Amino acid sequence: MTTFFIIALVIAMTGSAIVLGPLLRNFFSGHDDDPRPGITLSTGIILALLLPVAALLLYSRWTSWNWSSTGDQAAQAAEQVHAMDEAVANLERRLKSQPDDVEGWRMLGRSYVNMRRFDKASEAYGRVVELTGGDDVTALADYGEALFLSDPGGMNGEAGALFQELIERAPDNPKVLWYGGIAAFESGDDAEGTRLWTRLLDMNPPDAMRRMIEERVGAKPSVAAGEASPAAVQAEESVGPVPQGTVRVRVSVDPFLAGQVGPSVPLFIFARSPAGGPPLAAVRRSASELPLVLDLSDESAMIDGVRISDQEQLTLVARLSMSGSPRQQSGDLYGQVEYSRGDGNEVLIRIDQVVP
DSSP, rough: OOHHHHHHHHHHHHHHHHHHHHHHHHHHHOOTOOHHHHHHHHHHHHHHHHHHHHHHHHHHHOOOOOOHHHHHHHHHHHHHHHHHHHHHHHHHHHHHHTTTTHHHHHHHHHHHHHOOOHHHHHHHHHHHHHHHHTTEEEEEEHHHHHHHOTTTTTGGGGHHHHHHHHHHHTTTTTHHHHHHHHHHHHHOOHHHHHHHHHHHHTTTHHHHHHHHHHHHHHOOOOHHHHSOOOOHHHHHHTOOOOOTEEEEEEEEEEEHHTTTTOOOOOOEEEETTTTTTTEEEEEEEEEGGGGGEEEGGGBBBTTTTTOGGGEEEEEEEEEEEESSSOOOOOOOOEEEEEEEEEGGSSSEEOOOOOOO
């Protein structure tokens, strides 16, 4: 917003100079037919000085911008982060004096996951596993999840072996089925991954997870044989012809990342010029709508005078904002493609990367 005001002030001053310049030239060059050039000059100076001030006052009066929301939201977010940090610090101190508190360590692990400190979460859940003697399947699954999210090797490390073991011990545990399926797919055993995720579908998982599973393994036969699944209906609601000058975007998320995404996580789709600059078009949806089909047209344009139909090339980005902010932050999930109109009018964006 500060940058906007600087730009607006420069534009207003330029307009003032345009008004004042001719008046100054006329005043100093003189005109025989103007007996009171001083009045014209003074009036011009007053108008030139009032123009930028009036513009800023009028904008602040009639703008739809919520002047207090940005500051309030930032303050609230800072307070929430501070409160979370303080609560975790208190819990850490308590566990130092009560190192055998199983539920305390479990709570600490959940807190670290929420803060996306997965390495610390694996340490906390590891302590739970140690205290329960490896008999708590839920603790083992939580430990495996934290290992998977913190290990760059993914399921190629300790997490993969752990979930393969847990499949035998807890074949009906949803988290075991989810991550066991990921481990199977990563190892190339698509048949086992499909078996596990199909079983998970029978347990009525969250909508976002269901859509990711159905994208990978297909809908359950009972659904496919009859009424179309909600995910299929959602994804195909724009299957009609693509209007002239419109870019049809199909957005999906990698099933391996879907387990980190809640249904209310905001989804932002941006179109930018490959040369950079502000978004030319932006759309906000939510993770619950994935997989998603939408059209970017001239009506989606954010900048006056810019038409999507005139753009021969675009950089298209789909981002799941884990913080809820439209600004990119560490931990966000995203996919990006370079679009050229010569390649057609449809493009697929797969969200399969994590902002470092």
